[in-house]
Amino acid sequence: MTLRRPNVSTIEHFDETYACLHACVATCSALRELLGAIVTRHVLAVLIGLFLLVPRVAVAQLSAPEPMIGLVEFDGADGALVTAAFKEELASWDSLGKRRSPIRLIERARYQAALEKSGSEEKAAAIIGTELGVDLVTIGSVAFTVENRPFPDRKDICVERDEANSCKRYETRTRSCVETKGILRFTVRTIEVKSATGPDAGIIEKRDNYLTCDGIVQPRRPDFGLVMGLFASRPSHTGPAPNSVDSLKADMIGTGVSTLLFRLSRSSRKYGELASISGSTIDGNTTINAQTAMGALAIGMNASASATQGAIGSVGAGQQMTEPPFFPWPPPAPSLLGEVTSNFRIGGDLAAINKQIGALLNRRGYDSLHYFGIEGGFVVTTDLERYGENGRPATRDRWLIGKSGRARSFTEYVGNLLFGEKGRFRMFAFIVGSRDPGAAPFIATEQDTQRWKVTGAVALSASTGARPVAPGTRVWLYVYEFENSLDKNSKIVPLTDHAVPLVAHKRSLGLQ
Amino acid sequence: MKREIAIRRLMFLWGAIITLPILLVSLQTVFGKYGDDSALAWNWLLGQFSPPIALITAAYFSDASARWRNGLANPTRWWLAVGLSTLHGVAILVLLLAEPVLALKPYVLFDQLGLLFTLIQGIAVGALGAVVFDGR
Numbered sequence: 207m208t209l210r211r212p213n214v215s216t217i218e219h220f221d222e223t224y225a226c227l228h229a230c231v232a233t234c235s236a237l238r239e240l241l242g243a244i245v246t247r248h249v250l251a252v253l254i255g256l257f258l259l260v261p262r263v264a265v266a267q268l269s270a271p272e273p274m275i276g277l278v279e280f281d282g283a284d285g286a287l288v289t290a291a292f293k294e295e296l297a298s299w300d301s302l303g304k305r306r307s308p309i310r311l312i313e314r315a316r317y318q319a320a321l322e323k324s325g326s327e328e329k330a331a332a333i334i335g336t337e338l339g340v341d342l343v344t345i346g347s348v349a350f351t352v353e354n355r356p357f358p359d360r361k362d363i364c365v366e367r368d369e370a371n372s373c374k375r376y377e378t379r380t381r382s383c384v385e386t387k388g389i390l391r392f393t394v395r396t397i398e399v400k401s402a403t404g405p406d407a408g409i410i411e412k413r414d415n416y417l418t419c420d421g422i423v424q425p426r427r428p429d430f431g432l433v434m435g436l437f438a439s440r441p442s443h444t445g446p447a448p449n450s451v452d453s454l455k456a457d458m459i460g461t462g463v464s465t466l467l468f469r470l471s472r473s474s475r476k477y478g479e480l481a482s483i484s485g486s487t488i489d490g491n492t493t494i495n496a497q498t499a500m501g502a503l504a505i506g507m508n509a510s511a512s513a514t515q516g517a518i519g520s521v522g523a524g525q526q527m528t529e530p531p532f533f534p535w536p537p538p539a540p541s542l543l544g545e546v547t548s549n550f551r552i553g554g555d556l557a558a559i560n561k562q563i564g565a566l567l568n569r570r571g572y573d574s575l576h577y578f579g580i581e582g583g584f585v586v587t588t589d590l591e592r593y594g595e596n597g598r599p600a601t602r603d604r605w606l607i608g609k610s611g612r613a614r615s616f617t618e619y620v621g622n623l624l625f626g627e628k629g630r631f632r633m634f635a636f637i638v639g640s641r642d643p644g645a646a647p648f649i650a651t652e653q654d655t656q657r658w659k660v661t662g663a664v665a666l667s668a669s670t671g672a673r674p675v676a677p678g679t680r681v682w683l684y685v686y687e688f689e690n691s692l693d694k695n696s697k698i699v700p701l702t703d704h705a706v707p708l709v710a711h712k713r714s715l716g717l718q
Numbered sequence: 719m720k721r722e723i724a725i726r727r728l729m730f731l732w733g734a735i736i737t738l739p740i741l742l743v744s745l746q747t748v749f750g751k752y753g754d755d756s757a758l759a760w761n762w763l764l765g766q767f768s769p770p771i772a773l774i775t776a777a778y779f780s781d782a783s784a785r786w787r788n789g790l791a792n793p794t795r796w797w798l799a800v801g802l803s804t805l806h807g808v809a810i811l812v813l814l815l816a817e818p819v820l821a822l823k824p825y826v827l828f829d830q831l832g833l834l835f836t837l838i839q840g841i842a843v844g845a846l847g848a849v850v851f852d853g854r
Contacts, residue, residue: 232780232781232782236776236779236780236781606821608821608823609821609822609823610821611818611819611820611821611822612819613818613819619818619819622818623742623746623751623815623817623818624745624746624749624751625749625750625751626746626750626751626752626753627818691753692750692751692752692753692755693752693753693754693755694753694755694758694823694825
C-alpha cells in the first residue's frame with residue numbers, strides 16, 4: 207500500500223479556502239469592533255446632544271410668552287353654575303401648583319355692554335380683548351337638558367329560599383324603568399383679538415345617565431376620573447343627593463369644565479397656528495368675516511373713548527363697517543415710529559392730505575399703496591421693500607422679499623456663506639387721524655404684512671376722502687422692519703436690532 | 719496598483735472629500751446660518767457621506783487575505799471609483815458653496831436636489847463596491 211501524496215493543487219486549494227475563511231472571520235471581527243466604536247460614539251453624541259438640547263428646549267418653552275385667553279362667562283340657564291365651576295377649577299389650577307392658567311374669566315355684563323355698543327360678537331371680543339390685553343376671547347353658552355326614556359325591564363327575582371338562605375326558586379318579573387339621560391352642551395367660539403376674526407368654533411357635548419326602576423334609583427357607576435382619583439379635588443357626591451338629576455348635572459358640569467379648560471389651554475398653545483390660519487385664508491368667508499369686523503377695533507377705540515366723551519352714539523357703526531378695510535387698532539408695535547405732521551399741510555378734507563402723502567410716496571417709487579379706514583382718518587401702507595444700512599431703498603431686488611442670492615463683494619459672499627443672508631426689509635404705514643394711535647403690545651409678523659397687502663384698498667374711498675379734517679389731526683409714520691429668516695418655514699422675521707434710526711428712514715422718504 | 723494600496727488611497731480620497739463640507743457646515747452651524755433648523759443640513763450632509771464612508775472604512779479596516787491584498791486592482795474600476803467619488807464630493811461642495819448666490823433657501827435645495835444626489839451617491843457607492851469586493 208502506498209500513500210499518495212496530495213497533489214499541489216489540492217494544497218493550494220486548501221490554503222486558499224483557509225485564507226478566505228480567515229479573512230471572513232477577521233473582517234467580521236474588525237467590523238464588529240468598528241461598529242462597536244461607532245455605536246459607542248453615536249450613543250455618546252446622542253447623550254451629549256440631549257444634554258445640550260433638553261435645557262435649551264425647556265428654556266425656550268418656559269420663556270415663550272403664552273397667549274392669554276379671555277373666557278366670557280357662559281350664557282344660558284346654567285351659565286352661573288358653569289361659571290362657578292370654572293372659578294373653582296381655575297383656583298384649584300393655581301393652588302395645585304400647575305403652571306399659571308392662561309385663561310381669564312370676563313364678566314358677562316361687561317361683554318354684553320360691549321356687544322350692545324358694537325353690534326357683533328367679533329367687535330365686542332375685540333373691544334374687551336384689547337382692554338384686558340388678552341389675545342383670544344372665547345364666548346359661549348351652555349345648556350343642560352334631561353331626557354327621560356321609560357322602558358320595561360325583565361329581571362329574575364328570588365321568590366323562595368331554603369334554610370341556608372339560598373334561593374330555591376326564581377320568577378321572572380317585568381319592572382318599569384326610566385333611563386334619565388343628561389346632555390351638557392357647550393357652544394363655544396374663539397375670536398382672535400388682533401384680527402377680530404373667529405377662527406375656531408365648535409360644540410363640546412357630554413352625556414351621562416342613570417336608571418330608576420320601580421321607583422328605586424340604580425347606583426351609578428363612578429366615572430373613570432373618580433376611580434383613578436385623578437379629579438380628587440372635585441368632591442364626588444357632596445351637595446345634591448346622589449343619583450339624582452342635580453347630582454348628574456353637578457358631575458357633568460365638573461367634568462365638562464375640566465374638558466373645556468383643557469381644550470382652551472391647548473388652543474392657547476396652538477395660538478400661532480390659529481393666527482396663521484386667520485392670516486392666510488383671506489378669501490371667501492374669512493374675508494367677509496374680517497371685513498365685517500373691519501371697524502371693530504376702531505369702534506373699540508370709540509367705545510373706550512366714549513367713557514369720557516360720551517360720543518359713541520354719534521359714530522355710525524354701519525358706516526364704519528362698510529368703509530375701507532380693517533387695520534388693527536391700536537396698530538401692532540412698529541420697530542420705529544414718529545410724528546411727521548409738520549411735513550404736510552393739514553386742512554380741508556382727508557383727500558388733500560392723502561394727495562400729499564401719495565405724491566411723496568410716488569416720487570420715491572412706491573406705486574402700490576394700501577388704504578385702511580380708522581376713526582376720523584385713514585392709514586396708508588407701502589409694500590415691503592429691501593433697504594440698505596443707510597436707510598435708502600436697495601438699488602437691486604428692492605421688491606424681492608426673502609433671500610436674494612446676490613453678493614456685491616467676496617466679503618459679503620463669505621458672510622452669506624457662513625452667517626446666512628441678512629437682508630433688511632421695511633414697510634411704512636402713514637396714520638392720519640386725530641387720536642394718538644399708540645401701539646399694541648404685539649409686533650407685526652410676516653402674516654400681518656401679507657394680510658395688509660391683500661386686504662388694503664387700492665385707493666382712499668370717496669366718502670372717507672370727502673370728510674373734513676378733524677381738529678388735532680396728525681400724521682404718524684410707523685416703520686415695520688424685518689430681516690431674512692434663516693429658519694425653514696418663514697421668509698422674514700421682525701428685526702430687533704434697530705441699527706437704522708428713524709431719521710434715516712425719514713430721510714429716505716424725503717421727510718424732515 | 720495593489721488592491722491594498724487602492725483601498726488606502728480611496729480611504730484618503732474620501733477623507734479629503736468629507737473634510738471641507740463637514741468643516742463648512744460645522745462653521746455654518748456655529749455661526750447660526752441655519753437658524754433653528756441646522757439638524758436639517760446635517761441630516762442631508764451625513765445622508766450623503768455615510769454610505770460610501772461606511773463601505774470604504776469597513777474595507778480598509780477589515781483583514782483581507784494576503785492574496786487579495788497583493789492582487790492588482792482593476793485599473794478601470796479603480797479610476798471609475800476615484801472619478802465618481804470625486805464627482806460626488808465636488809457636487810456636494812459646489813452645492814454648499816453656490817447656495818449663497820442662489821435665491822433659494824438651502825433647505826429647498828436639499829429637498830429639490832435630493833433625487834439627483836441620491837443617484838450620484840448610488841453610482842459612486844457602486845463603483846467603490848466594485849473595487850472593494852473585486853476578487854474577494
